[in-house]
Amino acid sequence: xxxxxxxxxxxxxxxxxxxxxxxxxxxxxxxxxxxxxxxxxxxxxxxxxxxxxxxxxxxxxxxxxxxxxxxxxxxxxxxxxxxxxxxxxxxxxxxxxxxxxxxxxxxxxxxxxxxxxxxxxxxxxxxxxxxxxxxxxxxxxxxxxxxxxxxxxxxxxxxxxxxxxxxxxxxxxxxxxxxxxxxxxxxxxxxxxxxxxxxxxxxxxxxxxxxxxxxxxxxxxxxxxxxxxxxxxxxxxxxxxxxxxxxxxxxxxxxxxxxxxxxxxxxxxxxxxxxxxxxxxxxxxxxxxxxxxxxxxxxxxxxxxxxxxxxxxxxxxxxxxxxxxxxxxxxxxxxxxxxxxxxxxxxxxxxxxxxxxxxxxxxxxxxxxxxxxxxxxxxxxxxxxxxxxxxxxxxxxxxxxxxxxxxxxxxxxxxxxxxxxxxxxxxxxxxxxxxxxxxxxxxxxxxxxxxxxxxxxxxxxxxxxxxxxxxxxxxxxxxxxxxxxx
Numbered sequence: 001x002x003x004x005x006x007x008x009x010x011x012x013x014x015x016x017x018x019x020x021x022x023x024x025x026x027x028x029x030x031x032x033x034x035x036x037x038x039x040x041x042x043x044x045x046x047x048x049x050x051x052x053x054x055x056x057x058x059x060x061x062x063x064x065x066x067x068x069x070x071x072x073x074x075x076x077x078x079x080x081x082x083x084x085x086x087x088x089x090x091x092x093x094x095x096x097x098x099x100x101x102x103x104x105x106x107x108x109x110x111x112x113x114x115x116x117x118x119x120x121x122x123x124x125x126x127x128x129x130x131x132x133x134x135x136x137x138x139x140x141x142x143x144x145x146x147x148x149x150x151x152x153x154x155x156x157x158x159x160x161x162x163x164x165x166x167x168x169x170x171x172x173x174x175x176x177x178x179x180x181x182x183x184x185x186x187x188x189x190x191x192x193x194x195x196x197x198x199x200x201x202x203x204x205x206x207x208x209x210x211x212x213x214x215x216x217x218x219x220x221x222x223x224x225x226x227x228x229x230x231x232x233x234x235x236x237x238x239x240x241x242x243x244x245x246x247x248x249x250x251x252x253x254x255x256x257x258x259x260x261x262x263x264x265x266x267x268x269x270x271x272x273x274x275x276x277x278x279x280x281x282x283x284x285x286x287x288x289x290x291x292x293x294x295x296x297x298x299x300x301x302x303x304x305x306x307x308x309x310x311x312x313x314x315x316x317x318x319x320x321x322x323x324x325x326x327x328x329x330x331x332x333x334x335x336x337x338x339x340x341x342x343x344x345x346x347x348x349x350x351x352x353x354x355x356x357x358x359x360x361x362x363x364x365x366x367x368x369x370x371x372x373x374x375x376x377x378x379x380x381x382x383x384x385x386x387x388x389x390x391x392x393x394x395x396x397x398x399x400x401x402x403x404x405x406x407x408x409x410x411x412x413x414x415x416x417x418x419x420x421x422x423x424x425x426x427x428x429x430x431x432x433x434x435x436x437x438x439x440x441x442x443x444x445x446x447x448x449x450x451x452x453x454x455x456x457x458x459x460x461x462x463x464x465x466x467x468x469x470x471x472x473x474x475x476x477x478x479x480x481x482x483x484x485x486x
Contacts (some may be wrong), residue, residue: 037129042107061095062099108136112137113140113143115144115145132158134162138167149176190221197229201230205227205230205240208240210242213244214243215390218246225252237258238263245275246281250409256417257416261421265427274404277404392404408439409439411440412442416445417448422451
């Protein structure tokens, strides 16, 4: 009896241990096929087991970064510097999957990174199978990982089932077909996206601009977008500006270290101030107003047909009716949360400071803390209804045109290290002077362009920004660091 009891207690202890550490090597080997394997959420066990089931011989190691190791990092440290601290043999050229844990629990992986080694189809398939089980994963990073367009498309399909994954970094991965824009689709769940150094160019910028917004669709989740070091010129900047016309979600945009001149800068500044609607936008606005009016008709009197109700209202009054209804709704919203909106802008501006960290790379300790804090504000942002800007009641008719208030959601614009001359500075200065408490730029980084730092207009711009954001001096330091990274 004692021997049986000991055997039973030992079995119970093994069961408890398996719940903590995941399946043992023996249990993993019992899975006959890759598809039969049940992921535990423990990356250190699941990753090599899945790779083995695919018949891989050279399986990348899993380098675990425990919370205790975070204290040894230098704030603002470069990604490669951090990697050397994670890998016990920093000079070893063998690939490894870097995993950062939230706490001592092996199931608490919050960041995963592939750095400087090529991802093949087997590795990608392994990650696709494993990622949904990593329930606390916040960030996925690929730096010079040799990704292809089909791989990025597969990655887009993998992100959706990952409930907590909101931040993706793809840097140093040039794609011939420029599939990056798929990460910004209308149904994307990402809030942070860094696409530095991917040779995106003007054509890639066109696709990204269309993903940010068109007259019929808009990305409603993305808050931070980093497009630094991508050879984007004036044409590409114009496409990005076009995407910002009707996008009311993006808070921080970095176009640092590109090839944008005065023409592109003029387009970007134009959409931040009041602008005239195009014929396509006017047409779409009329459709939206009609749809809303029809909905109001049905809700008001279901016994009377909508056509009868519309026929009793002069056509030139339909627009004013819709405007009046919108104003009431907007007024009630403003009464409820004007302070909240202002605080939210300030919070998000603080959160996006991390994107200007050294090299724009998100693996340092400061960025980690900022991202963790930002998750609270991101969840709050999910609860805010995004209304189509074309239905904004502030649309004004003048000289036969409709004018819409510019994009006041964008709080941080980084244009450092481009080809902007002093000619563009009066535009930005006027824009900042016309901003009110309803929103607008809190940060505008223009360092390392083709004008003197002692230029009068530039001095005035910095003084205005300092009134809006007392920490504006940090912007110069951060962009200088970003400019030194290759």
